[in-house]
Amino acid sequence: DGGITQSPKYLFRKEGQNVTLSCEQNLNHDAMYWYRQDPGQGLRLIYYSQIVNDFQKGDIAEGYSVSREKKESFPLTVTSAQKNPTAFYLCASSPIYTGIGELFFGEGSRLTVL
Amino acid sequence: GENVEQHPSTLSVQEGDSAVIKCTYSDSASNYFPWYKQELGKRPQLIIDIRSNVGEKKDQRIAVTLNKTAKHFSLHITETQPEDSAVYFCAASLSGGYQKVTFGTGTKLQVIP
Numbered sequence: 010d011g012g013i014t015q016s017p018k019y020l021f022r023k024e025g026q027n028v029t030l031s032c033e034q035n036l037n038h039d040a041m042y043w044y045r046q047d048p049g050q051g052l053r054l055i056y057y058s059q060i061v062n063d064f065q066k067g068d069i070a071e072g073y074s075v076s077r078e079k080k081e082s083f084p085l086t087v088t089s090a091q092k093n094p095t096a097f098y099l100c101a102s103s104p105i106y107t108g109i110g111e112l113f114f115g116e117g118s119r120l121t122v123l
Numbered sequence: 124g125e126n127v128e129q130h131p132s133t134l135s136v137q138e139g140d141s142a143v144i145k146c147t148y149s150d151s152a153s154n155y156f157p158w159y160k161q162e163l164g165k166r167p168q169l170i171i172d173i174r175s176n177v178g179e180k181k182d183q184r185i186a187v188t189l190n191k192t193a194k195h196f197s198l199h200i201t202e203t204q205p206e207d208s209a210v211y212f213c214a215a216s217l218s219g220g221y222q223k224v225t226f227g228t229g230t231k232l233q234v235i236p
Contacts, residue, residue: 042224044226051129052167054225110155111169114166
């Protein structure tokens, strides 16, 4: 069953702790993205990657880190430096050079900082 | 960088009426404009997209128009149904989805039966 899998779906974290959100895709897409969704603010880009071992900062990268060691995986770490980490996080992927511009989203991970 | 503005933030229509959502973008180099629908508690999904070499595109009850000169594009939903109730996002990017995609802030559409 092809798609993007995010885990965990819900996550609680104490202040000062780092937390890593998982994103795995079996669509053979080259590009992967992390978005943050807050009420009334739409989807804001945190990081994106077009190829293994390379990634670029989006609009709100401060306090976040990513890695792209495998084509299928693009984990996001929310560090203690992120001042307001409570949010809904969406991972997405897309093909490259196929003319298909669609982003395919995972079901999201909701992070709550206690 | 690209900036996408979307209006209105909320929209209520009677079932059967039309709904129009408008977006403007700032980067004249952007050439791909998708629209996503996000139902409550679900992931965003593409409903229609348009490229800068096309002025209008239709798919059954939905259509998108693009004015490159004015740098704005709109989503039109005709004969609205309760299942159209959702949050709709416009977006803009350069050369398709593998580049940085900038989203608007979303429009919550409520279709009243």
